Amino acid sequence: MSVARAEADGGRDSWSEAESAVLAEAVHCAPSVHNTRPxxxxxxxxxxxxxxxxxxxAQHDPEGRDRRISLGAALANLVLAIRGLGWAAEAATRLAGDLVTATATGTHRSRPADAENRRRRALTDRRSHRHAFDRRELPEGTRDVLLEALAAPGVTGRWIAGADEALAVAxxxxxxxxVFRGDAEYQRELALWITPRGRGVRPEAFGTGGxxxxxxxxxxxxxxDESLLAARIQREAVLVVATSADTPQDHxxxxxAMEQAWLEAASRNLAASVMTxxxxxxxxxxxxAQHLGLTAVPQVLMRFGLPVEAEVGDR
Incomplete structure (x- = not known):
């Protein structure tokens, strides 16, 4: 993966070529909308x-939400890679026009925490699992652990619980x-992105149930059917990722936050996928937000479960 480097950089205050390759690989592993790495x-x-x-x-991502959520996932991976190199990482975002720039800076030497090492090792293991999960429930305490992994300023997580909430979400x-199935322009645009490999939407991304x-x-x-969908939501562990506001930086x-929870799940041999x-x-x-009593803005739905061993997801 190519990485732009400033010619004036160099010496002891710059990432080495090998360190830069580590950062680039971590970013490359991030999930992104239609595998586009935007x-x-x-x-x-x-x-x-x-x-x-x-x-x-414009039909698929008119406000750039998916693009910026993807950028956030890449930023999370970048921070974990810097921590893995033994540095404290300071992350920041800024808006120029309609586009976001996110930075991660190694500020001083610092040993990574066990959770950071665990999630970093899971970078290459994370996959999108769009099939049904095993019917067993998540191990005890897992939901709390995933919420803890998700925790970040301005971000909250909320599990969907009970029959009433499941039916409302369904x-x-x-x-x-x-709405999307009946939108001809959207469907024409989506068809152009369907591809068996590389960038684009793989055919297996379109689930057949639940x-x-x-x-x-x-x-x-x-x-x-709505009732069947509600029953599936109740069987699975479905998490709403929400933000306190709805700016590009919030996306x-x-x-x-989504990526941190996803990597925590992968590190525990759990399967997951997201919907935006x-x-x-x-x-x-x-x-x-109304049905779940949220004052925050829902941005992502995540589903977690135990994988069926014979099934393998895509990135």
């Missing part, structure tokens, strides 16, 4: 910079799926 990585001294770049047409997701069927919907998707924060598309609709975000 960022550019540049390294200056001991600062690594991620610049948001536009890659998708109805919102069904509504969003029908939450996977409503997370990313084509014109041919058979939507599950980045949500992505970084339904939350592009303001009425779905608002409805979800």
């Amino acid at each position: 960022w550019e990585l540049a390294i200056h001294g001991r600062t690594a910079e991620l610049r948001e770049r536009t890659v998708l047409a 109805r919102l997701l069904d509504y969003a799926a029908r 939450l996977a069927a409503v997370g990313l919907t084509t014109s041919r998707t058979r939507l599950p 980045v924060r949500a992505g970084a 598309q339904p939350l592009h609709l303001e009425e779905v975000r608002t409805g979800l």
Whole structure:
């Protein structure tokens, strides 16, 4: 992976070529919308910079939410890589026009915590698991651990609990799926991104049942019955990632927190996947907040479970 480096940098106050390669690999492992990696990585001294770049047409990501959530995930990986090199990492974001630039700077020598080492080792193990999970429940205490991993300033997590909440969420997701399935422009744009490998949407990303069927919907998707979808939500561990506001920087924060929880799950041999598309609709975000009693803005839905051994997810 190519990395831009400032020619004036060098010497003891800069990341070495080998260290830069470690940072670049960590960023490369981050999940991103349609596998597009909507960022550019540049390294200056001991600062690594991620610049948001536009890659998708307006129908799929009209406000750039997915793009910036992806950037946040890459920033989380970058910080973990810096910690793995034995440095404290200071992260920051700034907005220039409509685009975000995120930076992570190694400030001084500092040993990483055990949790940071565990999540960093899971960078290459994290996958999107869009199949059904094993029917066993998560090990005791796991939900609390995942919430702790998610914790960050301006970010909160909320598990969906009980039949009433599951049915309310199922109805919102069904509504969003029908909106996108009936949007001809959206469907034409989505079809252009379907590809068997590399950048783009892999065919297996389109689930055939449960939450996977409503997370990313084509014109041919058979939507599950609301009651069946609600039952699936109750069986799975579904987490809402929300932010205190709804600015571009908040989208980045949500992505970084999402990735920390995802890597924590991967480090514990749990499966997970995320959904953002339904939350592009303001009425779905608002409805979800109302039904769950949230004062924050929902940004991401995450589902966690125990994998069925024969099934392998994509990145």
